[in-house]
Amino acid sequence: MEWPPRFYERKRGVGCPICAEGRPDENDHGVRFFTGELTDAFLNRRAVQRGFTQVYFRARHVVEPTELTPQESVGFWTELLAVGRLLERVFEPVKLNYQLLGNSVPHLHAHLIPRYADDPRPEWPFPFPDPDPPPFPDEQLQADAELLKRAAKDAEAAP
Numbered sequence: 001m002e003w004p005p006r007f008y009e010r011k012r013g014v015g016c017p018i019c020a021e022g023r024p025d026e027n028d029h030g031v032r033f034f035t036g037e038l039t040d041a042f043l044n045r046r047a048v049q050r051g052f053t054q055v056y057f058r059a060r061h062v063v064e065p066t067e068l069t070p071q072e073s074v075g076f077w078t079e080l081l082a083v084g085r086l087l088e089r090v091f092e093p094v095k096l097n098y099q100l101l102g103n104s105v106p107h108l109h110a111h112l113i114p115r116y117a118d119d120p121r122p123e124w125p126f127p128f129p130d131p132d133p134p135p136f137p138d139e140q141l142q143a144d145a146e147l148l149k150r151a152a153k154d155a156e157a158a159p
Contacts, residue, residue, distance in 0.1 A: 036079035
């Protein structure tokens, strides 16, 4: 099966939705709680898993981490790990999964998925529900985003 032509266009950056949205405080997927030099992290609205986060590379359009310059690579991974530490600090998961996919949206981004002791299937793969679950209540999403923003400020202030 051939990949759809739209994928190849987006891979080249034509109509890339991640590039087109700029750096908003919120998008269709979630609420931004981390703004780095090269990345933004969004707490996901869908009730897939509490703390499920997407980290988008924002410096320019790239699809694969292999397209990053050495300096961008260091910055991307450093910021991705900083977001992971925030999720660990706030939500205290048993495990944190990092996924780099981009099959649907070919722009470098990572999915960080906290795994908890009461997960229905702790083994891989993570059970993404089909169809998508409803969104988290907005009050809970905003409260969790605020917890993460405070943790980020605390981390910046720490010696």
